[in-house]
Amino acid sequence: MSGLAEGTLLQVEHLSMRFGGLLAVDDVSFEARTGEITGVIGPNGAGKTTVFNCLTGFYKPTHGRLSLHREGEIYLLEQMEGHKIAQDARVARTFQNIRLFPRMSVLENLMVAQHNRLMVASGYTFLGLFGAPSYLRAEREALDLCRYWLDRIGLAEFADDQAGSLPYGDQRRLEIARAMCTRPVLLCLDEPAAGLNPRESAELSELLVAIRDGAGSDGQKIGVLLIEHDMSVVMRISDHVVVLDYGRKISDGSAEEVRGDPNVIRAYLGEEEDEELPPEVVADLTQHGGETRP
Amino acid sequence: MAEATLPGVREDSPLVALLKDAGIAAAIAFLLALPLMGFQTLDSGTTVELQYRFHWVAIATVGVFFGRIVFTLLYRRAGAARSKAPGIVGQGMARVGEGLGRFLVPAFILFALILPFLPFADRREIDLATYVLIYVMLGWGLNIVVGLAGLLDLGYVAFYAIGAYSYALLAKTFGFSFWLCLPLAGILAAFLGILLGFPVLRLRGDYLAIVTLGFGEIIRVILVNWQPVTGGPNGISGVPRPTFFGLPFTNDPAEGETAFHEFFNLDFASLHRFIFLYYVILALVLVTNAVTLRLRKMPIGRAWEALREDEIACRSLGINPTNTKLTAFAIGAMFGGFAGSFFATRQGFISPESFTFIESAVILAIVVLGGMGSQAGVVVATLFLVLLPELAREFAQFRMLIFGAAMVLIMVWRPQGLLAHRAPTVSLGPGSGGAR
Numbered sequence: 001m002s003g004l005a006e007g008t009l010l011q012v013e014h015l016s017m018r019f020g021g022l023l024a025v026d027d028v029s030f031e032a033r034t035g036e037i038t039g040v041i042g043p044n045g046a047g048k049t050t051v052f053n054c055l056t057g058f059y060k061p062t063h064g065r066l067s068l069h070r071e072g073e074i075y076l077l078e079q080m081e082g083h084k085i086a087q088d089a090r091v092a093r094t095f096q097n098i099r100l101f102p103r104m105s106v107l108e109n110l111m112v113a114q115h116n117r118l119m120v121a122s123g124y125t126f127l128g129l130f131g132a133p134s135y136l137r138a139e140r141e142a143l144d145l146c147r148y149w150l151d152r153i154g155l156a157e158f159a160d161d162q163a164g165s166l167p168y169g170d171q172r173r174l175e176i177a178r179a180m181c182t183r184p185v186l187l188c189l190d191e192p193a194a195g196l197n198p199r200e201s202a203e204l205s206e207l208l209v210a211i212r213d214g215a216g217s218d219g220q221k222i223g224v225l226l227i228e229h230d231m232s233v234v235m236r237i238s239d240h241v242v243v244l245d246y247g248r249k250i251s252d253g254s255a256e257e258v259r260g261d262p263n264v265i266r267a268y269l270g271e272e273e274d275e276e277l278p279p280e281v282v283a284d285l286t287q288h289g290g291e292t293r294p
Numbered sequence: 295m296a297e298a299t300l301p302g303v304r305e306d307s308p309l310v311a312l313l314k315d316a317g318i319a320a321a322i323a324f325l326l327a328l329p330l331m332g333f334q335t336l337d338s339g340t341t342v343e344l345q346y347r348f349h350w351v352a353i354a355t356v357g358v359f360f361g362r363i364v365f366t367l368l369y370r371r372a373g374a375a376r377s378k379a380p381g382i383v384g385q386g387m388a389r390v391g392e393g394l395g396r397f398l399v400p401a402f403i404l405f406a407l408i409l410p411f412l413p414f415a416d417r418r419e420i421d422l423a424t425y426v427l428i429y430v431m432l433g434w435g436l437n438i439v440v441g442l443a444g445l446l447d448l449g450y451v452a453f454y455a456i457g458a459y460s461y462a463l464l465a466k467t468f469g470f471s472f473w474l475c476l477p478l479a480g481i482l483a484a485f486l487g488i489l490l491g492f493p494v495l496r497l498r499g500d501y502l503a504i505v506t507l508g509f510g511e512i513i514r515v516i517l518v519n520w521q522p523v524t525g526g527p528n529g530i531s532g533v534p535r536p537t538f539f540g541l542p543f544t545n546d547p548a549e550g551e552t553a554f555h556e557f558f559n560l561d562f563a564s565l566h567r568f569i570f571l572y573y574v575i576l577a578l579v580l581v582t583n584a585v586t587l588r589l590r591k592m593p594i595g596r597a598w599e600a601l602r603e604d605e606i607a608c609r610s611l612g613i614n615p616t617n618t619k620l621t622a623f624a625i626g627a628m629f630g631g632f633a634g635s636f637f638a639t640r641q642g643f644i645s646p647e648s649f650t651f652i653e654s655a656v657i658l659a660i661v662v663l664g665g666m667g668s669q670a671g672v673v674v675a676t677l678f679l680v681l682l683p684e685l686a687r688e689f690a691q692f693r694m695l696i697f698g699a700a701m702v703l704i705m706v707w708r709p710q711g712l713l714a715h716r717a718p719t720v721s722l723g724p725g726s727g728g729a730r
Contacts, residue, residue, distance in 0.1 A: 083612050093610050099604050105721070160722075
């Protein structure tokens, strides 16, 4: 493992996760950097979501170290409780199957994401109950951040609608906005483009690039970790791609490097080493990989 | 082609189908009514005689026949309206309710405030209103735990009992006044709420319900068996009555004390105490409501609701589920404790009999029937579940039957509860007023 490079945000070292007899993640190491989108790809069951669940405290890793570097401090994620990871280390995530608060309004979803900040401002509810000015100010600021994100994802006019009544694509974007309302330094997205049509995928790509480059209202660049099956999205916007297969890392590098890596092609297309790839597969690969990043 | 019927399946005309359906229902009703209503045993001293009441069976059967027809017609119309606007069943009704609510709520509060001075209000009516308000308060307290935080609590009566016993014991042993005991009882109940909360934090839904059910029973069994302190099954009698800021409501005050009626130059009337008790519980209820409505708009209130919706998402947003659940338990328990101490001072006598599981069930039914999380729903459901059975005491024989049937009907028509409309706690007003 090389020393700590400038801008390293997340360092995953020798991460392993065992469920009974199944080694879901096997000695995986990689880095994610501020201002970069790190794509995590791999065939179904490769262990991508398990890595995310370890990162965000839903699983305790069997082995390995997950360190997050923020403002000169190191947070060891594998030793922290789930909610502390979001609160202190400021790692936010979205879920493969959307997890909004369906019966609460769109705006309330974004307000819940600012819970900790508002709790402190409301003097753990006691000051807030009596309408202390400091709390009212904090609440106004929170609403401003909500409004900013609602404008950004184009849901401002639906602010009072039930989140569960939104169309699927809007729910996906709302979940990302909600994660961003926690003001994270690392945003982990689990298949954000799943179920989106090509136009929505393109919009999503733009949003993610903007988030990477500091679209959060405080303008700070952040790191994005992206699990995605939609290769057109991953290859276009990822600055750096990590490929997993059967829980092991089989490739790591820029989108171009990964695309040409024989290990990756083998993982995706099977073990037919001495045979030439069928021409339509080659065409498909070049087409998906052909687009260059913006 | 119009909608083709399947070959070989002969569609009855609507009228025939309706009559057939009603006939089947009537037949089932007849079969049930024959053994249930058709015979009555009469104990005539030495022998037991059987009396036949076939006219009852006939009434039930005919009633079900026509009732079924009416029900089907109504239901069909409701069904048609539903299919026109899927997913917003009851929204229209809720909106009507919202508009009405603007007038109804102040009218209701005004009515509650002047109730004791209305011409029909006598001792019995005021006492009944007090009784109903106790359940409104319990309903609102449990609403925080079940309706907002989504934690199914079947042992809520335990906190009610703790409130009642702590008032009784504190007031009898140390001579504390009601106004001092009230917060103490609330704190004690809240403390026990946290104590219960800790072991059940990981549980949800059915499992939580079982554990809380057990907790409620444990408290009751302790009350029955801890004879030296709680008086066991005999309970505690002679619980100090409330005083009007030190002025007792008695005809013959002790030496050196001035009674309420003497101080205000009134003739002694036992009604004064009832009116005072009524106002005390009314104030408690209004405070409970104000605090709950305010809490809903606080970050903690939104976190409760978020926790009800999705605990995993909450954790990923940095909300501490442990603390959030414990505060919900503690605050819900606190209101239960307040209601309990009021109950003790009103009754003057408490025993474990008053804190059985059926009480928990009724309070939970109030919350669920009213619509989870709905404050107005709790009031409506309390009127329905507590006031109506009290008023219908003459029909004591059929009380539980009517009660059960009404519950079934409501769950068929409005499975989300009577008033299930949920207004957002915050909105982006013009100029961003925020949560006010």
